[in-house]
Amino acid sequence: MQLYLTAGFILLIVIWGVLAPETMAAQFDMLLAAITRNFGWLYLWLVLGLVLFALFLAFSRYGDLKLGGEDETPEFSTRSWFSMLFAAGMGIGLVFWGVAEPISHFNVAPPPGIRPGTPEAANAAMRHALFHWGVHPWAVYSIVALAIAFFLYRRDGRSLISTVTDALPWHWPKRLGGLFNALAVIATAFGVAASLGMGALQINSGLTSVFGLPNTQVSQVAIIVIATALFITSAVSGVDKGVRLLSNANMILAALLALAVFLLGPTIVIVDTLTNTVGTYLSEFVRMSLRMTPFRDTNWVGGWTIFYWAWWVSWSPFVGLFIARVSRGRTVREFIIGTVAAPSLAAFLWFSIFGGTALYLEVWQHVPLSEAVKADVSTALFQMFEALPGGAAMSAVATLLVLVFFVTSGDSAVLVLSMMSTGGNPEPAARVKVIWGVLIAGIALSLLLAGGLKAVQTATIVFALPFTVVIVLMAWSLWLAVRHDWDEEQRRERELKRRLRQMAGQ
Template sequence: MVLYLSVAIIAAFVLWGLLSPAGLGAAATAAVAWTTSTFGWYYLLAVLGFLLFCLFLAFSRYGKIKLGRDDEQPEFSTLSWFAMLFSAGMGIGLVFYGVAEPVSHFLTPPGGLTPGTPEAARAALKYSFFHWGLHPWAIYSVVALSIAYFSFRRGEPTLISRTFRPLLGHRVEGPIGKTIDVLAIIATVFGVAASLGFGAVQINSGLNSAFGLTIGTSSQLVIIAVVTVLFLISAMTGLSKGIRLLSNTNVILAGLLMLGVFVFGPTVFLLDTFTTSVGGYLQDLINLSTRLTPFTGATWVGGWTIFYWAWWIAWAPFVGLFIARVSRGRTIKEFVLGVLGVPALVSFAWFSIFGGSALNGALAGETAVTEATSADISTALFALLEGLPLGGVLTGIATLLIASFFVTSADSATYVLGLQSSGGRKEPSNPVKLTWGVMQSLIAVALLLSGGLAGLQSASVVAALPFSVIMIGMCVSLLKGLKSEFPASTPVKPQGLVPARPPSDGPQPQP
């Protein structure tokens, strides 16, 4: 039922985009304008709440609870764990915005700062850190923790709906639970499709820089078709083979690209930039987390922060379930500190190196990157690389990295969508994964035809709103489940576990 209903809704959207792209584009623009103007405050407070909730769990008595049996060990090594969660959680977006976002903020800074000044450069990196730092990983952590706890410790099927067992009881198996799973699937499809669209656009820019391939919708549609075949092949090989191998490859390629820009760029300046920007980010964290502009009516927050928070929420069912799947056997404290801390630090280093190099050149009067960003943000990275020694080699590595991230994100999402629409089966059937792989790509095509990058952004913002309410419910349900492990008479030691069984055996009774 969940599979058929989800496919029907998404297929209707695809047909709308293919038959009337202008109509879909106009509707998406109106919907996102209403969402950001009406619920901007809600997105900011909700995401800040998710971050505080995760930190509370990590440093409370619940931090010692394992996501699995008490004697269970992690399935994947720490390095592979970091590689997979980072590749699935950021991937294409980090490469796409690594140069483009800081330069965009530098040219159009928030808060009335003068464009093109050192103050604008400092603010540009601080806001980039904010958008890619602790908050998005807190969003992922809420979903991942809930799924991992109820699936691996309580024996529930690996479904979003089953995390509501303490609140809904047996109703999680009925229409309410199926509605929750359908909403999670829809949010996932639109969030991932937006990233696939971004990836296709930037691969097009990389091939244009390296080989002169024409930049346009036709080229991007061919790129989507080719990469769809690649990620479907990877998805069919399973989690432990294709996805893990590609994730480790991503880390190597990303490391080579970062090292190249760090060595050939203004190295000392980049080290200073990283230190200063991390300090500014941590110092202003609460102020950044609650910043709106009701007195000036400025749209900067809606176009950047609200879009990002909605995008991360749209990705949360996919990334959260995937992170849960690869995090079995870790304690809650280990999970939160690992998922929040390590990827955030890597993101800070990424923006310091790529964004810092671009801003250093812009402050020195170089215009190649700023002009490229103003004309087409998908070309910003390649404009930076072309100005460095071995620029051609770095461009090739960047293009391969984007393609690899594209494949990793898509095949991870294909696995998760198959799992969600197959009743929580650990390994969905190949026909189901094939269906979702093709559907994701068709959504990306429909969004590109209807509105380009703006259409991709709009779909994420609108699809995330209903799932954000589900995430708040997940927090309440998880806390209730964790409290049941500590009877009032023994507040320190967790209660004994119910032995975990495969999802097909059905839910375990509450302790």
């Protein structure tokens, strides 16, 4: 029943976007303005709180608890595990925004008092790019994933969001479990569609740069249809075959592309950019985390930070369930370090290489990347490649990289949505996977037709808001469960020591 209700609701949105795109875009714009104005503070406090909670769990005594039995070992190698969670969590976004975001911030400097187009603006641009793609988003993913994995492997729960609230002392969260699962499905569907929409835009730009394919909505629709067929096929083949193999291949492609830019670009400038940006990121950490503009007429925070936080929230049930699915046998400490520290470092390296190169070309070589971003953000990466040796080859690799990220994000989402909509079944039927694959593609298509990237961003924020309440409940339930299980383990250990002393005394 839940499958049909949630799928039916999503289908109505898809039909609305196809039949009346301007009306839907107008309504989403109105909702976006209200949410940004009234609930921006909620996103900032929630995400910072999850960062602090993740750090506490990782470095406290509770970090020794294992996700599963004491003798269990991880199902996947560390490399495959990291590849899968990274590809599912951020793949397309990093490629899409690696150049475009620092250049965008350079033209409209985030902090007040900094003049756009100056060296200070370049430093602020890099700092905020790392802020938006570093510790904060991965902390959101980590806590949601840890809560699911904890109840799944230590309490024999199901692969459902509602299972995570079992430790709460109140009855009403359990009664609303079906609603929580439905919100997770809707947030996941629209969050994934947002990235797939951006992926289609960038694949189109890459094919235009390499092969001269027209950059039109017709081309983007064709790209989504073809990529959907690929990720449905991958999803039906299962995690061990499709998702794992594609994720490993994509990490190798991404590493080779980053290495090429590092060596062919301004290598020393990239190293200096990483060093300087990490330092300012750490020193401005709290200020950026809680920055609002109550006395300034600006939409920057809402259009960037709050949008990103809503994006990570909308992706958290999907990425959380997927990471939980592949993380059995790891300790809480290993899990948090693997899902927060490691991918944050990878994001820092990526933005330092691509963003640092782009800013160097803009400032010192006068390559018009700012104009490219203003005209179409999806073309910025390929404009940068044209200014580097071997640019055509790198454009081809980047296009392939986005396509494979498209497929890995899609097949992971199909698996998770199928699990959530069939009562937590870890092996949902192929028919259900096909239904969700088609629906995700339909959402991406309808949102693109309703206004392109702006409609995709707006819908993401709108459908993420209700899930913030669910995340708070999940974090509180996780805290209660962790404390309970730690106390139980200590009690059993004390009881074992007491019995050993008794036996020794006899």
